[in-house]
Amino acid sequence: MDRIKKYIDLCNPEEVQVITQENQLKELKNFVIKTGLARRLSVPDSLWFCSNPHDVARSEEATVVASDRDLGPYIKTVPVNEARCLVKELFENSMASRVAYIVPYVMGSLDSDIKKFGVTLTDSPYVVLNMAILNKVTDEALKSLDSAVIGVHSMASMDPTKKKIIHFIEDLEVFSVNTNYGGNVLTGKKCFSLRIASSLGRAQGWLAEHMLVSVVHNPICGRFVFTAALPSACGKTNLAMMNPSEEYARKGWSVTCGGDDIAWIFPKAGRLFAYNPEYGFFGVAPGTSESSNPNFMSAILKGGCIFTNTAVDEELNLPWWEGIGKPYPHKIRTWRNEVIINPNKEEGPFAHPNSRVTVPIENCPVLDPLWRSSEGFEIDAILFGCRRAAGYPLVFKARNWAEAVYFAATLKSERTSAQEGTVGVLRHDPFAMRPFFSYHIGDYLRHWLTIGESLSPQPSVYFVNWFRKDSNSMFVWPGFGENIRVLEWVIKTTKGVSTACIDSLYGLIPARDDLSLPEGVLYEHLFTIDVDDFEKELEENEHFLKALGSKCPEELWSVHESLKAMCKKVL
Ligand code: OXD
Ligand code: MN
Numbered sequence: 001m002d003r004i005k006k007y008i009d010l011c012n013p014e015e016v017q018v019i020t021q022e023n024q025l026k027e028l029k030n031f032v033i034k035t036g037l038a039r040r041l042s043v044p045d046s047l048w049f050c051s052n053p054h055d056v057a058r059s060e061e062a063t064v065v066a067s068d069r070d071l072g073p074y075i076k077t078v079p080v081n082e083a084r085c086l087v088k089e090l091f092e093n094s095m096a097s098r099v100a101y102i103v104p105y106v107m108g109s110l111d112s113d114i115k116k117f118g119v120t121l122t123d124s125p126y127v128v129l130n131m132a133i134l135n136k137v138t139d140e141a142l143k144s145l146d147s148a149v150i151g152v153h154s155m156a157s158m159d160p161t162k163k164k165i166i167h168f169i170e171d172l173e174v175f176s177v178n179t180n181y182g183g184n185v186l187t188g189k190k191c192f193s194l195r196i197a198s199s200l201g202r203a204q205g206w207l208a209e210h211m212l213v214s215v216v217h218n219p220i221c222g223r224f225v226f227t228a229a230l231p232s233a234c235g236k237t238n239l240a241m242m243n244p245s246e247e248y249a250r251k252g253w254s255v256t257c258g259g260d261d262i263a264w265i266f267p268k269a270g271r272l273f274a275y276n277p278e279y280g281f282f283g284v285a286p287g288t289s290e291s292s293n294p295n296f297m298s299a300i301l302k303g304g305c306i307f308t309n310t311a312v313d314e315e316l317n318l319p320w321w322e323g324i325g326k327p328y329p330h331k332i333r334t335w336r337n338e339v340i341i342n343p344n345k346e347e348g349p350f351a352h353p354n355s356r357v358t359v360p361i362e363n364c365p366v367l368d369p370l371w372r373s374s375e376g377f378e379i380d381a382i383l384f385g386c387r388r389a390a391g392y393p394l395v396f397k398a399r400n401w402a403e404a405v406y407f408a409a410t411l412k413s414e415r416t417s418a419q420e421g422t423v424g425v426l427r428h429d430p431f432a433m434r435p436f437f438s439y440h441i442g443d444y445l446r447h448w449l450t451i452g453e454s455l456s457p458q459p460s461v462y463f464v465n466w467f468r469k470d471s472n473s474m475f476v477w478p479g480f481g482e483n484i485r486v487l488e489w490v491i492k493t494t495k496g497v498s499t500a501c502i503d504s505l506y507g508l509i510p511a512r513d514d515l516s517l518p519e520g521v522l523y524e525h526l527f528t529i530d531v532d533d534f535e536k537e538l539e540e541n542e543h544f545l546k547a548l549g550s551k552c553p554e555e556l557w558s559v560h561e562s563l564k565a566m567c568k569k570v571l
Contacts (some may be wrong), residue, residue, distance in 0.1 A: 045303045063165040063435065072440040101124075102119060130187055149187070153200060307356075398460075
Protein backbone atom coordinates (compact mmCIF):
# COMPACT_ATOMS: atom_id res chain seq x y z
CA MET A 1 0.00 0.00 0.00
CA ASP A 2 3.03 2.31 -0.10
CA ARG A 3 1.84 4.17 -3.18
CA ILE A 4 -1.35 5.09 -1.32
CA LYS A 5 -0.13 5.34 2.25
CA LYS A 6 2.02 8.41 1.67
CA TYR A 7 -1.02 10.27 0.38
CA ILE A 8 -3.18 9.11 3.25
CA ASP A 9 -0.51 10.52 5.56
CA LEU A 10 -0.49 13.78 3.61
CA CYS A 11 -4.29 14.20 3.57
CA ASN A 12 -4.63 13.08 7.17
CA PRO A 13 -8.20 11.74 7.22
CA GLU A 14 -9.89 10.72 10.45
CA GLU A 15 -10.66 7.26 9.16
CA VAL A 16 -9.92 5.15 6.10
CA GLN A 17 -12.36 2.72 4.52
CA VAL A 18 -11.46 0.38 1.68
CA ILE A 19 -14.54 -0.08 -0.48
CA THR A 20 -14.78 -3.47 -2.12
CA GLN A 21 -18.19 -4.84 -1.16
CA GLU A 22 -21.72 -4.20 -2.35
CA ASN A 23 -22.96 -3.77 1.24
CA GLN A 24 -20.44 -0.96 1.86
CA LEU A 25 -21.88 0.89 -1.13
CA LYS A 26 -25.35 0.36 0.27
CA GLU A 27 -24.27 1.80 3.60
CA LEU A 28 -22.70 4.76 1.84
CA LYS A 29 -25.96 5.43 0.00
CA ASN A 30 -27.80 5.41 3.31
CA PHE A 31 -25.15 7.72 4.74
CA VAL A 32 -25.48 10.33 1.98
CA ILE A 33 -29.24 10.33 2.36
CA LYS A 34 -29.13 10.55 6.14
CA THR A 35 -26.66 13.42 6.06
CA GLY A 36 -28.58 15.33 3.37
CA LEU A 37 -25.78 15.07 0.78
CA ALA A 38 -28.20 13.34 -1.57
CA ARG A 39 -31.79 12.49 -1.91
CA ARG A 40 -33.45 9.22 -2.91
CA LEU A 41 -35.66 9.53 -5.98
CA SER A 42 -38.52 7.31 -7.10
CA VAL A 43 -36.35 5.86 -9.88
CA PRO A 44 -35.32 2.52 -8.31
CA ASP A 45 -32.21 2.68 -6.14
CA SER A 46 -31.29 6.12 -7.50
CA LEU A 47 -29.89 9.26 -5.92
CA TRP A 48 -30.00 12.95 -6.71
CA PHE A 49 -27.06 15.22 -5.94
CA CYS A 50 -26.50 18.86 -6.68
CA SER A 51 -23.02 20.31 -6.80
CA ASN A 52 -21.69 23.70 -5.81
CA PRO A 53 -22.97 26.28 -8.33
CA HIS A 54 -19.38 27.16 -9.28
CA ASP A 55 -18.51 23.51 -9.91
CA VAL A 56 -20.71 22.27 -12.73
CA ALA A 57 -18.42 21.33 -15.62
CA ARG A 58 -14.96 20.07 -16.39
CA SER A 59 -12.45 22.82 -15.85
CA GLU A 60 -9.85 22.95 -18.61
CA GLU A 61 -8.35 26.01 -16.97
CA ALA A 62 -7.53 24.03 -13.84
CA THR A 63 -6.31 20.88 -15.61
CA VAL A 64 -2.55 20.47 -15.93
CA VAL A 65 0.09 17.92 -16.81
CA ALA A 66 3.25 17.90 -14.73
CA SER A 67 6.11 18.14 -17.19
CA ASP A 68 9.40 19.94 -17.64
CA ARG A 69 8.95 19.85 -21.41
CA ASP A 70 6.80 22.06 -23.63
CA LEU A 71 3.89 19.82 -24.60
CA GLY A 72 2.60 22.10 -27.35
CA PRO A 73 -0.87 23.56 -27.88
CA TYR A 74 -3.75 22.83 -25.50
CA ILE A 75 -1.77 21.21 -22.70
CA LYS A 76 -1.12 23.33 -19.66
CA THR A 77 2.06 22.19 -18.01
CA VAL A 78 3.55 22.79 -14.60
CA PRO A 79 7.20 21.86 -13.96
CA VAL A 80 7.35 18.53 -12.15
CA ASN A 81 8.93 19.79 -8.92
CA GLU A 82 6.52 22.68 -8.76
CA ALA A 83 3.61 20.31 -9.36
CA ARG A 84 4.81 18.05 -6.52
CA CYS A 85 4.98 21.09 -4.21
CA LEU A 86 1.50 22.09 -5.31
CA VAL A 87 0.18 18.65 -4.41
CA LYS A 88 1.78 18.87 -1.01
CA GLU A 89 0.37 22.31 -0.40
CA LEU A 90 -3.16 21.59 -1.66
CA PHE A 91 -3.59 18.18 -0.05
CA GLU A 92 -1.91 18.72 3.30
CA ASN A 93 -4.56 17.92 5.94
CA SER A 94 -7.19 18.29 3.23
CA MET A 95 -9.16 15.34 4.60
CA ALA A 96 -8.82 16.22 8.29
CA SER A 97 -11.87 15.05 10.27
CA ARG A 98 -13.26 13.33 7.18
CA VAL A 99 -13.44 9.72 6.10
CA ALA A 100 -11.13 8.74 3.24
CA TYR A 101 -12.40 6.02 0.94
CA ILE A 102 -10.11 3.81 -1.10
CA VAL A 103 -11.76 2.52 -4.27
CA PRO A 104 -9.81 -0.20 -6.12
CA TYR A 105 -11.15 -0.84 -9.62
CA VAL A 106 -10.49 -2.24 -13.04
CA MET A 107 -11.00 -0.65 -16.45
CA GLY A 108 -11.82 -3.21 -19.14
CA SER A 109 -12.78 -6.78 -18.54
CA LEU A 110 -10.97 -8.58 -15.72
CA ASP A 111 -10.24 -11.51 -18.03
CA SER A 112 -8.91 -9.46 -20.95
CA ASP A 113 -5.29 -8.58 -21.74
CA ILE A 114 -6.16 -4.92 -22.15
CA LYS A 115 -7.41 -4.41 -18.58
CA LYS A 116 -5.82 -1.78 -16.38
CA PHE A 117 -6.18 -1.26 -12.66
CA GLY A 118 -6.78 1.93 -10.76
CA VAL A 119 -6.99 2.84 -7.09
CA THR A 120 -8.64 6.07 -6.04
CA LEU A 121 -8.39 7.72 -2.64
CA THR A 122 -11.16 10.25 -2.09
CA ASP A 123 -13.00 12.05 0.69
CA SER A 124 -16.16 12.32 -1.41
CA PRO A 125 -18.93 9.72 -1.09
CA TYR A 126 -20.27 11.17 -4.37
CA VAL A 127 -17.08 10.11 -6.12
CA VAL A 128 -17.17 6.62 -4.61
CA LEU A 129 -20.77 6.04 -5.66
CA ASN A 130 -20.20 7.30 -9.20
CA MET A 131 -17.00 5.34 -9.65
CA ALA A 132 -18.76 2.20 -8.50
CA ILE A 133 -21.04 2.61 -11.52
CA LEU A 134 -18.48 3.72 -14.11
CA ASN A 135 -15.77 1.25 -13.14
CA LYS A 136 -15.76 -2.26 -11.76
CA VAL A 137 -14.77 -2.20 -8.11
CA THR A 138 -12.43 -5.10 -7.36
CA ASP A 139 -9.81 -5.85 -4.73
CA GLU A 140 -7.70 -7.36 -7.55
CA ALA A 141 -6.46 -3.81 -8.11
CA LEU A 142 -4.86 -3.81 -4.68
CA LYS A 143 -2.77 -6.82 -5.71
CA SER A 144 -1.42 -4.89 -8.73
CA LEU A 145 -0.73 -1.63 -7.00
CA ASP A 146 2.62 -1.06 -8.72
CA SER A 147 1.07 -0.76 -12.16
CA ALA A 148 -2.25 0.77 -11.06
CA VAL A 149 -3.18 4.37 -11.78
CA ILE A 150 -3.41 6.14 -8.44
CA GLY A 151 -6.04 8.86 -8.16
CA VAL A 152 -6.13 11.15 -5.15
CA HIS A 153 -9.14 13.39 -4.83
CA SER A 154 -10.12 15.76 -2.06
CA MET A 155 -12.92 18.27 -1.85
CA ALA A 156 -10.58 20.15 0.54
CA SER A 157 -12.20 23.57 1.12
CA MET A 158 -13.92 23.62 -2.31
CA ASP A 159 -12.25 26.95 -2.91
CA PRO A 160 -12.79 27.47 -6.66
CA THR A 161 -9.60 29.48 -6.95
CA LYS A 162 -7.66 26.46 -5.73
CA LYS A 163 -9.31 23.92 -8.04
CA LYS A 164 -6.64 21.76 -9.71
CA ILE A 165 -6.47 18.53 -11.63
CA ILE A 166 -2.83 17.50 -11.87
CA HIS A 167 -1.51 14.58 -13.91
CA PHE A 168 1.85 12.88 -13.42
CA ILE A 169 1.69 10.80 -16.56
CA GLU A 170 4.83 8.64 -16.22
CA ASP A 171 4.19 8.06 -12.51
CA LEU A 172 0.59 6.95 -13.22
CA GLU A 173 -0.80 9.44 -10.71
CA VAL A 174 -3.63 11.95 -10.81
CA PHE A 175 -4.60 14.54 -8.20
CA SER A 176 -7.88 16.40 -8.15
CA VAL A 177 -8.74 18.97 -5.51
CA ASN A 178 -11.30 21.65 -4.57
CA THR A 179 -13.87 20.27 -7.00
CA ASN A 180 -16.52 17.60 -6.78
CA TYR A 181 -17.82 17.59 -10.37
CA GLY A 182 -17.77 14.54 -12.69
CA GLY A 183 -15.00 14.71 -15.25
CA ASN A 184 -12.72 16.57 -12.80
CA VAL A 185 -13.02 14.02 -10.03
CA LEU A 186 -13.96 10.61 -11.43
CA THR A 187 -10.30 9.85 -11.89
CA GLY A 188 -11.01 6.63 -13.82
CA LYS A 189 -12.70 8.61 -16.55
CA LYS A 190 -10.94 11.36 -18.52
CA CYS A 191 -7.82 11.49 -16.32
CA PHE A 192 -7.02 7.78 -16.58
CA SER A 193 -8.94 6.38 -19.58
CA LEU A 194 -7.92 9.22 -21.88
CA ARG A 195 -4.97 11.25 -20.56
CA ILE A 196 -2.89 8.53 -18.92
CA ALA A 197 -4.09 5.78 -21.27
CA SER A 198 -3.29 7.75 -24.45
CA SER A 199 0.29 8.23 -23.25
CA LEU A 200 0.54 4.53 -22.43
CA GLY A 201 -0.95 3.80 -25.85
CA ARG A 202 1.67 5.91 -27.56
CA ALA A 203 4.48 4.00 -25.86
CA GLN A 204 2.86 0.61 -26.44
CA GLY A 205 1.38 1.03 -29.94
CA TRP A 206 -2.33 1.56 -29.30
CA LEU A 207 -4.83 4.43 -29.02
CA ALA A 208 -7.07 5.79 -26.25
CA GLU A 209 -9.77 7.92 -27.83
CA HIS A 210 -12.82 10.00 -26.94
CA MET A 211 -15.05 7.68 -28.94
CA LEU A 212 -18.24 5.69 -28.74
CA VAL A 213 -18.36 2.14 -30.08
CA SER A 214 -21.49 0.92 -31.88
CA VAL A 215 -22.67 -1.84 -34.16
CA VAL A 216 -25.15 -1.28 -36.99
CA HIS A 217 -27.10 -4.43 -37.86
CA ASN A 218 -28.14 -3.93 -41.44
CA PRO A 219 -29.38 -5.64 -44.61
CA ILE A 220 -26.24 -4.63 -46.55
CA CYS A 221 -23.49 -6.45 -44.68
CA GLY A 222 -25.08 -7.81 -41.51
CA ARG A 223 -22.90 -6.35 -38.79
CA PHE A 224 -20.93 -3.11 -39.14
CA VAL A 225 -18.83 -1.70 -36.31
CA PHE A 226 -17.98 1.97 -36.06
CA THR A 227 -16.34 4.16 -33.48
CA ALA A 228 -17.11 7.87 -33.36
CA ALA A 229 -15.39 10.82 -31.73
CA LEU A 230 -17.55 13.86 -31.00
CA PRO A 231 -16.80 16.73 -28.66
CA SER A 232 -18.54 16.62 -25.28
CA ALA A 233 -22.31 17.21 -25.37
CA CYS A 234 -22.60 16.80 -29.15
CA GLY A 235 -24.71 13.65 -29.10
CA LYS A 236 -22.30 10.74 -28.55
CA THR A 237 -24.67 8.96 -26.18
CA ASN A 238 -27.59 9.43 -28.60
CA LEU A 239 -25.61 8.09 -31.54
CA ALA A 240 -24.12 5.24 -29.53
CA MET A 241 -27.51 3.68 -28.81
CA MET A 242 -29.78 5.14 -31.47
CA ASN A 243 -33.03 3.59 -32.58
CA PRO A 244 -33.14 3.84 -36.37
CA SER A 245 -36.23 5.61 -37.69
CA GLU A 246 -39.33 3.42 -38.14
CA GLU A 247 -38.85 3.14 -41.88
CA TYR A 248 -35.36 1.70 -41.40
CA ALA A 249 -36.32 -0.44 -38.40
CA ARG A 250 -38.98 -2.06 -40.60
CA LYS A 251 -36.32 -2.81 -43.20
CA GLY A 252 -34.22 -4.62 -40.61
CA TRP A 253 -31.89 -1.89 -39.35
CA SER A 254 -30.92 -1.73 -35.67
CA VAL A 255 -28.02 -0.50 -33.55
CA THR A 256 -26.36 -2.07 -30.53
CA CYS A 257 -24.10 -0.15 -28.22
CA GLY A 258 -20.59 -1.05 -27.07
CA GLY A 259 -19.84 2.21 -25.26
CA ASP A 260 -20.64 5.91 -25.40
CA ASP A 261 -17.50 7.82 -24.44
CA ILE A 262 -14.14 6.08 -24.46
CA ALA A 263 -12.54 3.55 -26.76
CA TRP A 264 -9.19 1.88 -26.29
CA ILE A 265 -8.17 0.79 -29.77
CA PHE A 266 -5.57 -1.87 -30.53
CA PRO A 267 -4.12 -2.89 -33.89
CA LYS A 268 -3.94 -6.65 -34.44
CA ALA A 269 -3.05 -8.42 -37.69
CA GLY A 270 -3.65 -5.29 -39.74
CA ARG A 271 -7.06 -4.53 -38.23
CA LEU A 272 -8.21 -2.27 -35.39
CA PHE A 273 -10.09 -3.56 -32.34
CA ALA A 274 -11.99 -1.30 -29.97
CA TYR A 275 -12.73 -1.85 -26.28
CA ASN A 276 -14.83 0.28 -24.03
CA PRO A 277 -13.01 0.24 -20.69
CA GLU A 278 -15.94 1.70 -18.73
CA TYR A 279 -18.87 0.02 -16.97
CA GLY A 280 -21.37 2.84 -17.12
CA PHE A 281 -22.53 6.00 -18.86
CA PHE A 282 -22.10 9.56 -17.62
CA GLY A 283 -24.58 11.13 -20.01
CA VAL A 284 -25.81 14.68 -20.41
CA ALA A 285 -29.44 14.82 -19.19
CA PRO A 286 -31.00 17.90 -20.88
CA GLY A 287 -32.45 17.03 -24.26
CA THR A 288 -32.69 13.33 -23.43
CA SER A 289 -36.25 12.12 -23.98
CA GLU A 290 -38.32 9.22 -25.26
CA SER A 291 -38.02 10.67 -28.72
CA SER A 292 -34.33 11.72 -28.74
CA ASN A 293 -32.96 8.65 -26.98
CA PRO A 294 -35.55 6.08 -25.88
CA ASN A 295 -32.84 3.56 -25.03
CA PHE A 296 -31.05 5.91 -22.65
CA MET A 297 -34.41 6.83 -21.07
CA SER A 298 -35.18 3.18 -20.52
CA ALA A 299 -31.66 2.58 -19.11
CA ILE A 300 -32.21 5.47 -16.68
CA LEU A 301 -35.59 4.22 -15.52
CA LYS A 302 -34.18 0.78 -14.70
CA GLY A 303 -32.44 2.47 -11.81
CA GLY A 304 -29.21 2.25 -9.88
CA CYS A 305 -28.47 5.75 -11.23
CA ILE A 306 -27.05 9.00 -9.93
CA PHE A 307 -28.53 12.29 -11.10
CA THR A 308 -26.28 15.32 -10.79
CA ASN A 309 -27.67 18.86 -11.11
CA THR A 310 -30.91 17.84 -12.79
CA ALA A 311 -34.12 19.35 -11.48
CA VAL A 312 -36.64 17.26 -9.51
CA ASP A 313 -40.39 17.06 -9.90
CA GLU A 314 -41.23 17.45 -6.23
CA GLU A 315 -44.67 15.87 -6.47
CA LEU A 316 -43.56 12.76 -8.34
CA ASN A 317 -40.09 12.68 -6.76
CA LEU A 318 -38.70 12.10 -10.24
CA PRO A 319 -35.81 13.78 -12.05
CA TRP A 320 -36.73 16.43 -14.59
CA TRP A 321 -34.81 18.43 -17.16
CA GLU A 322 -35.40 20.71 -20.11
CA GLY A 323 -36.15 18.61 -23.18
CA ILE A 324 -37.29 15.55 -21.22
CA GLY A 325 -40.53 15.63 -23.18
CA LYS A 326 -42.75 16.13 -20.13
CA PRO A 327 -44.55 19.28 -19.00
CA TYR A 328 -42.93 21.60 -16.48
CA PRO A 329 -43.66 20.20 -13.02
CA HIS A 330 -46.10 22.12 -10.87
CA LYS A 331 -43.60 22.10 -8.04
CA ILE A 332 -39.99 21.93 -9.12
CA ARG A 333 -36.72 21.69 -7.22
CA THR A 334 -34.04 23.33 -9.32
CA TRP A 335 -30.44 22.19 -9.67
CA ARG A 336 -29.64 24.95 -7.19
CA ASN A 337 -31.82 23.13 -4.68
CA GLU A 338 -34.53 25.78 -4.58
CA VAL A 339 -38.23 24.94 -4.77
CA ILE A 340 -40.42 26.89 -7.20
CA ILE A 341 -44.19 26.52 -7.50
CA ASN A 342 -45.64 26.92 -11.00
CA PRO A 343 -42.26 27.71 -12.53
CA ASN A 344 -42.13 30.22 -15.30
CA LYS A 345 -40.17 28.78 -18.22
CA GLU A 346 -38.32 32.06 -18.68
CA GLU A 347 -36.71 31.66 -15.24
CA GLY A 348 -35.03 28.44 -16.34
CA PRO A 349 -33.12 26.40 -17.08
CA PHE A 350 -34.10 24.51 -13.95
CA ALA A 351 -31.80 21.62 -14.67
CA HIS A 352 -28.22 22.72 -15.26
CA PRO A 353 -27.44 22.47 -19.03
CA ASN A 354 -24.55 20.14 -18.15
CA SER A 355 -26.52 18.06 -15.64
CA ARG A 356 -25.65 14.39 -15.85
CA VAL A 357 -26.95 10.90 -15.24
CA THR A 358 -24.61 8.12 -14.24
CA VAL A 359 -26.09 4.83 -15.42
CA PRO A 360 -24.86 1.22 -15.19
CA ILE A 361 -24.07 0.09 -18.74
CA GLU A 362 -25.97 -3.14 -18.27
CA ASN A 363 -29.19 -1.13 -18.03
CA CYS A 364 -28.88 -0.32 -21.73
CA PRO A 365 -31.59 -2.26 -23.58
CA VAL A 366 -29.47 -2.38 -26.76
CA LEU A 367 -26.14 -3.26 -25.17
CA ASP A 368 -24.10 -5.31 -27.63
CA PRO A 369 -23.40 -8.80 -26.26
CA LEU A 370 -19.71 -8.35 -27.11
CA TRP A 371 -19.35 -5.27 -24.91
CA ARG A 372 -17.20 -7.07 -22.35
CA SER A 373 -15.65 -9.69 -24.62
CA SER A 374 -11.91 -10.01 -24.50
CA GLU A 375 -11.73 -9.90 -28.33
CA GLY A 376 -13.12 -6.36 -28.60
CA PHE A 377 -14.97 -4.91 -31.61
CA GLU A 378 -13.29 -5.19 -35.00
CA ILE A 379 -13.69 -1.71 -36.50
CA ASP A 380 -15.11 -1.18 -40.00
CA ALA A 381 -15.20 2.62 -39.98
CA ILE A 382 -14.20 5.54 -37.82
CA LEU A 383 -16.33 8.69 -37.59
CA PHE A 384 -15.47 12.14 -36.34
CA GLY A 385 -18.23 14.61 -35.62
CA CYS A 386 -18.61 18.26 -34.84
CA ARG A 387 -21.32 20.82 -34.17
CA ARG A 388 -21.30 23.54 -36.81
CA ALA A 389 -24.16 25.72 -37.96
CA ALA A 390 -22.64 26.58 -41.33
CA GLY A 391 -20.36 25.39 -44.08
CA TYR A 392 -19.39 21.94 -42.86
CA PRO A 393 -21.11 19.10 -44.77
CA LEU A 394 -23.51 16.59 -43.21
CA VAL A 395 -21.05 13.82 -44.04
CA PHE A 396 -17.88 13.26 -46.02
CA LYS A 397 -15.30 10.56 -46.37
CA ALA A 398 -11.59 11.25 -46.14
CA ARG A 399 -9.80 10.32 -49.36
CA ASN A 400 -7.01 8.54 -47.50
CA TRP A 401 -5.62 8.01 -44.00
CA ALA A 402 -3.39 11.11 -44.03
CA GLU A 403 -6.34 13.27 -45.07
CA ALA A 404 -8.40 11.67 -42.28
CA VAL A 405 -5.73 12.59 -39.75
CA TYR A 406 -5.58 16.12 -41.22
CA PHE A 407 -9.35 16.71 -40.99
CA ALA A 408 -9.52 15.19 -37.50
CA ALA A 409 -6.57 17.33 -36.40
CA THR A 410 -8.23 20.51 -37.67
CA LEU A 411 -11.75 19.73 -36.42
CA LYS A 412 -13.66 22.72 -35.06
CA SER A 413 -16.88 22.64 -33.10
CA GLU A 414 -19.17 25.02 -31.25
CA ARG A 415 -18.47 25.11 -27.54
CA THR A 416 -21.09 23.35 -25.37
CA SER A 417 -22.07 23.46 -21.71
CA ALA A 418 -19.80 20.48 -20.97
CA GLN A 419 -16.87 22.86 -20.76
CA GLU A 420 -16.51 26.01 -18.75
CA GLY A 421 -16.67 29.05 -21.06
CA THR A 422 -19.02 30.68 -23.55
CA VAL A 423 -21.40 28.26 -25.27
CA GLY A 424 -21.65 28.45 -29.07
CA VAL A 425 -18.24 29.90 -29.89
CA LEU A 426 -16.42 27.89 -32.56
CA ARG A 427 -13.28 26.31 -31.20
CA HIS A 428 -10.63 24.04 -32.53
CA ASP A 429 -11.04 20.56 -31.03
CA PRO A 430 -8.58 18.12 -32.62
CA PHE A 431 -9.93 14.53 -32.60
CA ALA A 432 -12.57 15.77 -30.06
CA MET A 433 -9.63 15.32 -27.67
CA ARG A 434 -8.58 18.90 -27.00
CA PRO A 435 -9.21 18.72 -23.24
CA PHE A 436 -7.72 15.24 -22.96
CA PHE A 437 -4.30 15.36 -24.62
CA SER A 438 -1.43 14.42 -22.35
CA TYR A 439 1.45 14.50 -24.81
CA HIS A 440 2.42 16.81 -27.67
CA ILE A 441 -0.25 16.89 -30.39
CA GLY A 442 2.45 16.64 -33.06
CA ASP A 443 3.51 13.30 -31.56
CA TYR A 444 -0.13 12.28 -31.27
CA LEU A 445 -0.66 12.91 -35.00
CA ARG A 446 2.51 11.00 -35.85
CA HIS A 447 1.23 8.11 -33.70
CA TRP A 448 -2.06 8.03 -35.65
CA LEU A 449 -0.17 8.05 -38.96
CA THR A 450 2.11 5.23 -37.79
CA ILE A 451 -0.82 3.11 -36.58
CA GLY A 452 -2.46 3.73 -39.97
CA GLU A 453 0.58 2.38 -41.79
CA SER A 454 0.21 -0.94 -39.99
CA LEU A 455 -3.40 -1.45 -41.16
CA SER A 456 -4.63 -3.35 -44.15
CA PRO A 457 -7.16 -2.49 -45.28
CA GLN A 458 -7.29 0.82 -43.45
CA PRO A 459 -10.74 1.51 -41.97
CA SER A 460 -12.59 4.23 -43.88
CA VAL A 461 -12.82 7.49 -41.98
CA TYR A 462 -15.87 9.77 -42.14
CA PHE A 463 -16.77 13.18 -40.76
CA VAL A 464 -20.29 14.13 -39.75
CA ASN A 465 -22.12 17.29 -38.70
CA TRP A 466 -25.78 16.94 -37.67
CA PHE A 467 -26.04 20.60 -36.72
CA ARG A 468 -26.25 22.74 -39.89
CA LYS A 469 -28.83 25.51 -39.63
CA ASP A 470 -30.84 27.28 -42.32
CA SER A 471 -31.30 31.03 -42.71
CA ASN A 472 -34.01 30.91 -40.00
CA SER A 473 -31.57 29.28 -37.57
CA MET A 474 -33.49 26.02 -37.74
CA PHE A 475 -31.60 22.73 -37.86
CA VAL A 476 -31.63 21.39 -41.42
CA TRP A 477 -31.05 17.76 -40.50
CA PRO A 478 -33.59 15.96 -38.27
CA GLY A 479 -30.85 13.91 -36.56
CA PHE A 480 -31.45 11.17 -33.98
CA GLY A 481 -33.08 8.10 -35.61
CA GLU A 482 -32.68 9.64 -39.06
CA ASN A 483 -28.90 9.58 -38.67
CA ILE A 484 -29.23 5.98 -39.81
CA ARG A 485 -29.47 7.37 -43.36
CA VAL A 486 -25.95 8.70 -43.02
CA LEU A 487 -24.79 5.41 -41.54
CA GLU A 488 -26.37 3.63 -44.50
CA TRP A 489 -24.25 5.75 -46.85
CA VAL A 490 -21.20 5.10 -44.67
CA ILE A 491 -21.77 1.35 -44.87
CA LYS A 492 -22.49 1.35 -48.60
CA THR A 493 -19.39 3.44 -49.27
CA THR A 494 -17.13 1.40 -46.99
CA LYS A 495 -18.34 -1.85 -48.49
CA GLY A 496 -18.01 -0.58 -52.06
CA VAL A 497 -21.76 -0.80 -52.75
CA SER A 498 -21.80 2.95 -53.40
CA THR A 499 -19.21 4.25 -55.72
CA ALA A 500 -20.84 7.47 -56.80
CA CYS A 501 -19.03 9.83 -54.42
CA ILE A 502 -18.30 13.39 -55.41
CA ASP A 503 -14.89 14.92 -54.85
CA SER A 504 -15.29 18.04 -52.74
CA LEU A 505 -13.02 20.37 -50.85
CA TYR A 506 -13.99 18.36 -47.80
CA GLY A 507 -13.17 14.86 -49.06
CA LEU A 508 -15.76 12.68 -50.77
CA ILE A 509 -19.42 13.61 -50.33
CA PRO A 510 -22.43 11.52 -51.38
CA ALA A 511 -23.79 12.02 -54.87
CA ARG A 512 -27.25 13.58 -54.74
CA ASP A 513 -29.13 10.34 -55.30
CA ASP A 514 -26.85 8.20 -53.25
CA LEU A 515 -27.95 9.42 -49.83
CA SER A 516 -31.55 8.85 -48.93
CA LEU A 517 -32.88 12.15 -47.55
CA PRO A 518 -36.01 12.50 -45.43
CA GLU A 519 -38.86 14.29 -47.16
CA GLY A 520 -38.45 18.05 -47.32
CA VAL A 521 -34.72 18.04 -46.58
CA LEU A 522 -32.66 19.62 -49.35
CA TYR A 523 -29.31 18.22 -50.43
CA GLU A 524 -27.96 21.73 -51.08
CA HIS A 525 -28.66 22.77 -47.49
CA LEU A 526 -26.50 19.94 -46.25
CA PHE A 527 -23.62 19.89 -48.66
CA THR A 528 -23.00 23.37 -50.03
CA ILE A 529 -19.46 24.41 -49.23
CA ASP A 530 -18.47 28.05 -49.41
CA VAL A 531 -15.03 28.26 -51.02
CA ASP A 532 -14.15 31.53 -49.28
CA ASP A 533 -15.03 30.01 -45.90
CA PHE A 534 -12.99 26.95 -46.75
CA GLU A 535 -10.01 29.13 -47.66
CA LYS A 536 -10.31 30.91 -44.31
CA GLU A 537 -10.45 27.54 -42.64
CA LEU A 538 -7.24 26.53 -44.42
CA GLU A 539 -5.55 29.68 -43.14
CA GLU A 540 -6.49 28.75 -39.57
CA ASN A 541 -5.31 25.22 -40.17
CA GLU A 542 -2.01 26.57 -41.38
CA HIS A 543 -1.55 28.50 -38.13
CA PHE A 544 -2.17 25.31 -36.22
CA LEU A 545 0.25 23.21 -38.27
CA LYS A 546 2.89 25.93 -37.92
CA ALA A 547 2.34 25.99 -34.16
CA LEU A 548 3.40 22.33 -34.09
CA GLY A 549 6.78 23.35 -35.49
CA SER A 550 9.11 20.49 -36.29
CA LYS A 551 6.66 18.08 -34.68
CA CYS A 552 4.13 18.55 -37.46
CA PRO A 553 4.22 15.41 -39.64
CA GLU A 554 5.18 16.20 -43.26
CA GLU A 555 2.23 14.15 -44.50
CA LEU A 556 -0.16 16.72 -43.03
CA TRP A 557 1.61 19.57 -44.79
CA SER A 558 1.20 17.62 -48.05
CA VAL A 559 -2.53 17.23 -47.47
CA HIS A 560 -2.74 20.91 -46.62
CA GLU A 561 -0.95 21.94 -49.82
CA SER A 562 -3.16 19.71 -51.96
CA LEU A 563 -6.32 21.19 -50.39
CA LYS A 564 -4.96 24.66 -51.07
CA ALA A 565 -4.36 23.71 -54.67
CA MET A 566 -7.90 22.31 -54.95
CA CYS A 567 -9.26 25.51 -53.53
CA LYS A 568 -7.40 27.56 -56.14
CA LYS A 569 -8.83 25.41 -58.91
CA VAL A 570 -12.38 25.96 -57.70
CA LEU A 571 -11.95 29.72 -57.30
C1 OXD B 1 -17.90 13.69 -20.57
C2 OXD B 1 -17.34 14.82 -21.30
O1 OXD B 1 -18.29 13.85 -19.41
O2 OXD B 1 -16.80 14.62 -22.39
O3 OXD B 1 -17.93 12.60 -21.14
O4 OXD B 1 -17.42 15.95 -20.79
MN1 MN C 1 -16.85 12.59 -23.01
